[in-house]
Amino acid sequence: MSAVGGEPRNVRVELGARSYDILIGGGLVARAGGEIAARLPGVRAAIVTDRNVGGHHAGAxxxxxxxxxxxxxxxxxxxxERSKGFATLQEVVDGVLAARLERGDVVVALGGGVVGDLAGFVAGIVRRGMRFVQIPTSLLAQVDSSVGGKTGINTAHGKNLVGVFQQPALVLADTGVLDTLPEREFRAGYAEVAKYGLIDRPDFFAWLEENWRDVFAGGAARTHAIAESCRAKAEMVARDEFETGDRALLNLGHTFGxxxxxxxxxxxxxxxxxxxVSIGMALAHRFSARLNLASPDDAVRVERHLRAVGLPVSVDEIPGELPGAERMLDYIAQDKKVSRGALTFILTRGIGQSFVARNVPASEVLSFLKEVLAS
Structure with missing residues (x-):
């Protein structure tokens, strides 16, 4: 881990005039004012945070x-997650407007993925678009949701169905704040780290299999894992900002999840x-094997690693009852839409060989879900 006050790692998201830096290292919350002022001189700010994170870091x-x-x-x-809804969206919008912030001012998201998605959506719609800075405080947000500009809220129909693309002007991933994360939240974020290896970086996945304990412990391995994850996402966003092509690969595990x-x-x-996402990635690999696209051994390897770090890989690890297969299929259809009876999934031909499958019959998915939910 970078020492407080030391030079952070820098990953650049290349989007022409809207390119921005992801800074990764220790002490970045304390340095945030200088980093923001250097890029956005003369702004005023609205800090959007949640009660837990705010108690730790909003004052600093x-x-x-x-x-x-x-x-x-x-x-x-x-x-x-329940703050990602219309009621809280209105509260935050009203707060920004009450502060009399102008279009050229900045909304700063200080928190995990929920706060980042919510604050980013606010920045995208207030005064038809304000400036936006991400200061992600969870591992999941640092490696995934803070990068790439996807924002939004949930509805009763599904997750992230209302939102906008709103690229940040800067992302500050302070590795030091991860030390205050509950272990469950850190593990959950690690699922997104593993995802990058499973998409198209098999060497990175193999590295994680060998070094995940060091990533959890902190230090150089954690910084490397975060930087490699951000670099993977930055490259994909640069190629496909609005998810019309291979950026959809980032949804590996998310359709089921x-x-x-x-x-x-x-x-x-x-x-x-x-x-x-962890359960979803395991299911995606199992479903790919069921369709004879990949070896069952790959699904076993994925599940073995995710279990080793303490993540769930099957639906029976979720407390309480789940709906039946038909209702689950309805949720999947809302998430990725049905086109003439076929669904879009991210499937795989092996570790690091994911691809977009656009014509998966709903009948195949339903049959698979019945097996999964009955097991």
Whole structure:
């Protein structure tokens, strides 16, 4: 891990005039004011955070902004996935407008994926688009949701169905704040790290199999894993900003995972996002083997690694009852849409060989879900 005050790792997201830096290292919350002022001179800020993260880090961030000459107001929401809804969206929008912030000012997301998605959506719609900075405080947000500009909220119909693309001007991934994460949240974030290896970086997945304990412990291995994950996503976003092509590969595990989250009513006591992704990746590899696209040995290898780090890999590890296969298929159809009876899935031909399968018959998925839910 970079020492506090040391030079952070820099991963660049190349999007022409809207390119931005992802800085990765220790002490970046304390340095945030200077980093933001250097890129966005003269702005005022709205800090959007949740009650848990705000108690740890909002004061230090506000102090850093003040030291750099940036006046700020702090808007606090309740922690958890249920804040990603219309009611909380309205509260945050009203807070930004009440602070009389202008279009050229900045919304700063200080928190995990929920806060980042919510605050980014606010930045995208208030005054038809404000500036936006991500300061992700969870591993999941640092390696995934803070990068790439996808924002949004959930509805009763499914996850992330209302939102906009709103690229940040800067991402500050402070590795030091991860030390305050509950172990369950860190593990959940690790699912997204493993995902990058499974998409198209088999050497990275093999490295994780050997070094995951060091990633959990912190230090150089953790910084390397975060930087490699950000680099993988940055390259994909640069090629396909609006997810019309291979950026969809980033949804590996998410089609099943989002359906499971919707089926549990986004109750984090039962299932958090990264756990849903972990189960989803295991199911995607099992489904690929069922369709004779990949060896069953690959599914076994994926499950072995995810289990080793303490992540769930099967639906029977989710507390409480789940809906039947037909209802689960409805959630999947909402997440990725049906086109003439066929679904789009991210499937695999092996470790690091994922691809977009656009014509998966709903009947095949339903049959698979019946097997999974009966096991």
């Amino acid at each position: 961030l506000a102090q850093s902004l003040e030291a750099a000459g940036i006046a700020s107001t702090t808007i606090v929401v309740e922690p958890g 989002h359906a499971l989250e919707a089926a549990t009513s986004y109750d984090s006591a039962r299932l958090v996002h990264g756990e849903g």
